[in-house]
Amino acid sequence: xxxxxxxxxxxxxxxxxAEGQGKxxxxxxxxxxxxxxxxxxxxxxxxxxxxxLYITAGPWGEGNIPMRWTAAVLFILAASTDKxxxxxxxxxxxxxxxxxxxDPIADKLLTCGALIVAAAFGELGPVWLGWVVVxxxxxxxxxxxxxxxxxxxRPGGKVIAAAWPGxxxxxxQCIGLSMLMLPMWVLNPAQTAPMWMTVYYTLTYTxxxxxxxxxxxxxxxxxxxxxxxxxx
Numbered sequence: 001x002x003x004x005x006x007x008x009x010x011x012x013x014x015x016x017x018a019e020g021q022g023k024x025x026x027x028x029x030x031x032x033x034x035x036x037x038x039x040x041x042x043x044x045x046x047x048x049x050x051x052x053l054y055i056t057a058g059p060w061g062e063g064n065i066p067m068r069w070t071a072a073v074l075f076i077l078a079a080s081t082d083k084x085x086x087x088x089x090x091x092x093x094x095x096x097x098x099x100x101x102x103d104p105i106a107d108k109l110l111t112c113g114a115l116i117v118a119a120a121f122g123e124l125g126p127v128w129l130g131w132v133v134v135x136x137x138x139x140x141x142x143x144x145x146x147x148x149x150x151x152x153x154r155p156g157g158k159v160i161a162a163a164w165p166g167x168x169x170x171x172x173q174c175i176g177l178s179m180l181m182l183p184m185w186v187l188n189p190a191q192t193a194p195m196w197m198t199v200y201y202t203l204t205y206t207x208x209x210x211x212x213x214x215x216x217x218x219x220x221x222x223x224x225x226x227x228x229x230x231x232x
Contacts, residue, residue: 035092037085037096037098050075050113072183114180119131179203
């Protein structure tokens with residue numbers, strides 16, 4: 001098995017999992033109540049709460065600043081717990097096929113949900129550009145998720161794993177969106193656009209667009225690793 005197919009994008013075996021880890025057999029639902037999986041389920045609940053607060057606070061949080069700060073903290077917390085369940089699964093040998101499937105789905109719900117609301121609020125730049133960015137992210141993310149199910153249904157099918165571009169995509173995307181969620185503009189009530197704010201938001205959008213490039217590239221890697229013929 002090649003290195004490109006032994007590291008899960010954001011799954012329970014991610015973040016430095018060695019080659020060969022994450023192998024399991026039996027039903028998809030074996031180990032559904034394992035502690036790492038419970039952490040994943042908790043993150044899904046956090047996603048629902050985060051999105052509710054984000055939407056209610058309004059564009060840039062102008063409708064309710066404390067609520068926007070709370071939403072930002074929940075986003076960062078939900079994104080960070082991906083590291084926790086991966087560490088638990090490796091340390092206590094509780095890697096499961098369900099965990100490898102649900103963990104990236106939880107991440108996609110978090111990041112794609114945030115992107116959709118940000119585009120609707122015009123926080124990704126011009127509205128048309130925001131929706132183009134969201135569409136490109138969704139095509140890749142939904143396509144890969146559907147492909148995971150397709151491969152799992154085949155005889156001997158396993159949850160698809162990804163290469164390093166997918167991990168980098170998630171890292172840049174989560175950092176960029178975390179910065180976008182934080183209503184830093186309130187620290188400049190005079191709206192004088194100081195240099196630090198220009199640098200801050202330039203870096204924020206750069207991270208998100210770099211994540212988009214890595215998203216599309218890693219999607220191609222998935223396709224090649226899954227359907228392409230590779231020389232060993």
